[in-house]
Amino acid sequence: MSDDANAAHDTYDVIVIGAGPTGENVADRTAAAGLRTVIVESELVGGECSYWACIPSKALLRPAAALRAARSVEGARQVAGERPVDAAAVLARRDSFVGDWRDDGQVSWLDSVGVELVRGHARLDGPRRVVVGERRLTARHAVVVCTGSRAVVPELPGVAAARPWTSREATAAKQVPGRLAIVGGGVVGAEMAAAWSSLGSRVTLLMRGERPLPRMEPFAGDLVADGLREAGVDVRPGVSVTGLSRGDGPVEVALDSGDSVTADEVLFATGRAPRTDDLGLETVGLESGSWLDVDDSLRVTGVPDGWLYCVGDPNHRALLTHQGKYQARIAGAAIAARAAGEPVDDTAWGPFAATADHAAVPQVVFTEPEVASVGLTAAAAEAAGRRYRAVDYDLGSVSGAALYADGYRGQARMVVDLADERLLGATFVGPGAGELLHAATIAVTARVPVSRLWHAVPAFPTVNEIWLRLLETYRDQPAA
Known part of the structure; x- marks a missing residue:
């Protein structure tokens, strides 16, 4: 093959560096838009979340949570007994969820959506150029950094x-x-x-x-x-x-x-640090090993011609897999639109702006009890200079909670913007609290007025009745 043919073969519309969930989602969106897309990965396709974070950690946590749930209800408690979980079985189940640390299934998925995979360590080599071993890749429209983050171990004696x-x-x-x-x-x-x-x-x-x-x-x-x-x-x-x-x-x-x-x-x-060292950032005027600042369409700021994007952890906006995938959907749409010469309006809450990163980031912590939160805490609202009111209610006093678990203990809070009486944030703590979160995420994202939330009737008897109790408390108790 001639040098010209080699050069043509290694020219893509989009080059994605990192095949974790964020990189996979960017590549899926751009390939679906008809853009020739390649993804480069130095480890396992599927990334940190699939093999060393979200998936295995929840596989480790879920068996004990299920056992605790059974023990918290009279009638089931006697059957569940007091024996601990079977550790060997839990670890084996964890292994199955991570595919025994093989990525065959993820690689097959990339092939099914028309995305080429290149194995190896990628480095930028100037504008729109990426080097992977002996291969030199060139992007017509975009290079997307989706390299994730790594754990930080402090420098201590020994x-x-x-x-x-x-x-x-x-x-x-x-x-x-x-x-x-x-x-x-x-x-x-x-x-x-x-x-x-x-x-x-x-x-x-x-x-x-x-x-x-x-x-x-x-x-x-x-x-x-x-x-x-x-x-x-x-x-x-x-x-x-x-x-x-x-x-x-x-x-x-x-x-x-x-x-x-x-x-x-x-x-x-x-803590975490960005995996942007040895990425060749210095070849495009950026600092090696740094977090990358991006605009709301996920383009890296300070890079001429707007060809470099950063999605997920390395942009330091929200180090959560689901938020990175959200950013990937936004970035993929923006890249496709710009490649087609279409206007990209990054107005807040539009199709090309990752606005939720600023106002409505949801998160669940799978401890016992679970913690689920979205938007601003009371302290964050205070720091932002917002006029707000925090409304608290005992989650365990809701009828649905008492039925869910004997002796249910929990707490709920909503943070209301007093300027327009819309939700700024919400936090729920209690067994199964994560299942309450999406309603709060919708309320915060859509800026639903408290007056309209009165008409969102919670089914009885579910723990979701906490919404009615919070709204009653907001209405009936004067602000401090």
Whole structure:
């Protein structure tokens, strides 16, 4: 084949770097629009979420949640008994959900939607050019960075020799450690504390703050801490790790209090960094290893001609798989429109603007109890200078909750913008609370007036009746 033929073969309309959920969704949208699309992946097609994050973590958490649900209802409790989950069966089920860390199915899907796959490490090599090993790819319209993020392990004395877990090891481990120390009280720390304690590990959760889940409503963190303690987790707030030591056996975790924790494994759940190092960003005037700023159509700012996009974690807008997939749908539509010479109006809430990233990001934390939130917390509304009112209600006092579980404990809050009496945010904490979230997401996204929410009648007797109680409280109780 001639050099000209090779060059033509390696010229695509769209080059996507990273075949996780965000990259797959961008490629699906652009290929469906008739654009020749290639996706480059250095690891497994399906990315972090499929093999080391969302899917395996929920597979680890669900069996214990199902058992707790049975034990919370008289009549089922006697059948469920007091035996723990079968750890070996849980790990085997986890393995099945990740395809035993093989990506054959994901690769077949790419082929079915007409997207070419190139295996290897991709680097930018100037405008619209990507190098993968000996191959040089050129994009007519767009290059899309979908490389995700990686766990950050702080530089501490002895940390390398301690061989710490990150989220990858925590979701992929083949054995249950007898003792597990977890550093960090965010979502990963809280969920992995719940998961591994349910599998029989003695878990110690070490965190700098007063409670887990510091970015959520304070009552959410308090209820999760109570749930973890009831599950046998040693929750230690207000402590920092100063160093680690390990020989051939356990790891010793030194604390600033002067105490120490001995564990068989230590997991650091202390934040994420963008996987943009060694990506060649410097060849297009950007800083290597940096988060990438984007506009609402997901184009990277500061790059001439608007050919570079960034979708998902590396743009630091919302490090959640579902939000990255949402961004991918927006970016795919924008790329296709621009390639066709059509106007792209990125007005808020339009088809080419990822507006929900700013106003309506939903999230569920699969602890016991579950935490579900969308939009602004009361603290975030305060920080944004909004005139708001936070309305609270005991979720366990709703009839549907009492039927759902004996002794149901939970809390709900809606945050109302007093300027126009529309929802800014909502948080629900309790067993199965994640199933309440989408109604709140719609209300926040659509900016539904409180007066109209009165006409959204919750079915009786479901836990969704919490909406009626929140609205009654907003109407009947004067603002403080």
